[in-house]
Amino acid sequence: MPDVVTALSPAPRARVQAMKEYYPPLGSRDALRLDFNENTLDCSPKVREVLANVAAGALTRYPEREPMEALAAARLGLAADQVVLTNGVDEAIHVLFETFLEAGDELLLPVPTYAMYEVYASATEASAVAVQAADDLRLPFERLIAEITPRTKIIAIANPNSPSGTVATRAQLLELARRAPQAVLFVDEAYFHFHGETVIDLVGALPNLVVARTFSKAYGLAGLRIGVLAGPVELMRWMRRVLSPYSVNSLALVCLPAVFEDEAYLDWYVNEVIAARTEFEAALDAAGVRRWPSRGNFVLLEIGARHAEFVRLMRAAGVLVRDRSSDPGCDGRVRITIGTREQMKQAAVALNQALAALRGQKEMR
């Protein structure tokens, strides 16, 4: 039956009507997945074993987050009450913004960056102050500092940043936290493993630092939806009020000990990706493609006006990549996730063929 809409149909809040929409292009991904910065292979076999042996009846119970929060906190060198587990970092962002942003507040962020910061901010009464990075896509540190006002309530920094792969230094992050004591400095370390530098050791020591980690990237558990949010006890207490007590599902929780135990698998995967990143960057340089130096499991390339066709040609060759042209300051740019060396050899072949096709077409004109 078709939907009936009348003048009296319930209207959503004005804020929701004005919200930015975000549709991840997840359809038909039966190919080499270099489009979402996921793990391109698998999670640890130990995790699969846990999932295969989930006890009958385990799903009849509500999930209990606390024991696993204590475990995650211990692994991160933090106290249990400094940590909450969330339904991925996306929920962590949502909860953080819902907890702290109200009318008159500002979310300060560099762009381009992870799209969900502005999406979730747009659901609050606060406004976003976006500071455009220069052409090198490095953190626009001085300009961020200059934009701090008494209204700045959250400063969101993805470190490494997506889609650029560029990073903020520890000194820059400390300075941002110091200059805006009335604001939460939110450092999103979703890609931490591929970079190796963190500020999670400063949680609690800085009164306004909140750090996020995810199991969606290096650990290969994007489908399980689990992330960590860490910050001073006082701030975490407010966020626990907003977070659903059951938002992390039982399957994700039951896997966590195995996830942490299998360090060998994590190390192997991360080292494989870092080696593949070096090789793929060399292939891009050899092909004469401009790229930005990346510390994540992805690299941003300059393809130019034919970016959409490039993405289509790559897909036709069985390789999914992500057009980032609509990101601020990213016209003509495409992001490619880094997988294993073998996968990236396949990607390099597809890339060279796609570039040859584009260049050939240009010469014919």
Ligand SMILES: Cc1ncc(COP(=O)(O)O)c(C=O)c1O
């Ligand atoms: C910077 C950044 N933060 C968070 C996420 C989402 O993480 P999760 O899967 O834990 O929600 C992504 C995913 O692409 C990301 O790029």
